[in-house]
Amino acid sequence: MNLAKNIHYILLGCLMIFVLGNNTNASDESSPLLLLTDSVKSVDGLIEEWALHTRERLTEEKPDDAVRRLQTNLTGWKIGSANRDENVQFTAARTKGTVHQKVQVVSSDTDGGVVYVLYSVTAADEEEMRTFLAQELKPTYSQIFHSTPQIFTCIKGKFDDKLEEVLPNQLSKLLSSWEAEKKEAVFEKNFYSLSAYSTHFISSLSLPDHEMNVQVGLRKDQRGEGTNFVIGTPLITIEY
Known part of the structure; x- marks a missing residue:
């Protein structure tokens, strides 16, 4: 390495x-991605992918309760099978155009059995990503998380x-x-x-x-x- x-x-x-x-407000977290986008385009960079990643440690509910809540909230999402070998207790995905969202409930062996809710969004089209950020990020975020964990943008x-x-x-x-x-x-x-x-x-x-x-x-x-x-x-x- x-x-x-x-x-x-x-x-x-x-x-x-x-x-x-x-913790921060999800609606504020779209601005760093847009700033990166606009600044890179200003120097003639060709952007091929936009991505958001975040996770929240489960402290307010048990993993099984979190899974049931997500299954109820994420209507229209494709629910996948749990994979105990990889410590994945729940997975759901949704694709609209090039915008792909994924949610997982994952336990971590290295953290003493701590359980996290993971959320990621990727897109290959700028306008689709901008529309998602403006219209869907905040309501989707509130359905997944109890708090507002930091979003990492790439x-x-x-x-x-x-x-x-x-x-x-x-x-x-x-x-x-x-x-x-x-x-x-x-x-x-x-x-x-x-x-x-x-x-x-x-x-x-x-x-x-x-x-x-x-x-x-x-x-x-x-x-x-x-x-x-x-x-x-x-x-x-x-x-x-």
């Missing part, structure tokens, strides 16, 4: 602590330029538009990862030496001359 992946998994390990300690796509050209151009312009302060960077052959802090984004993640709330991963496209990107706030939660 290379250094960049090590850093990625360390940050993912912080996700549980961060989610449990931060976009992925491609720049036409080579990695060596993206760093001083598109990336530099993005950091400037966010008024972001660079915190950590990893540069390997054909790969660059950056963590930064910007007051333009709502939430932040406290690390031992600093706070961060936006992360950028850039990788040379092995099939062509372009550069693949993944950008997330407050950190990237999808593989890059």
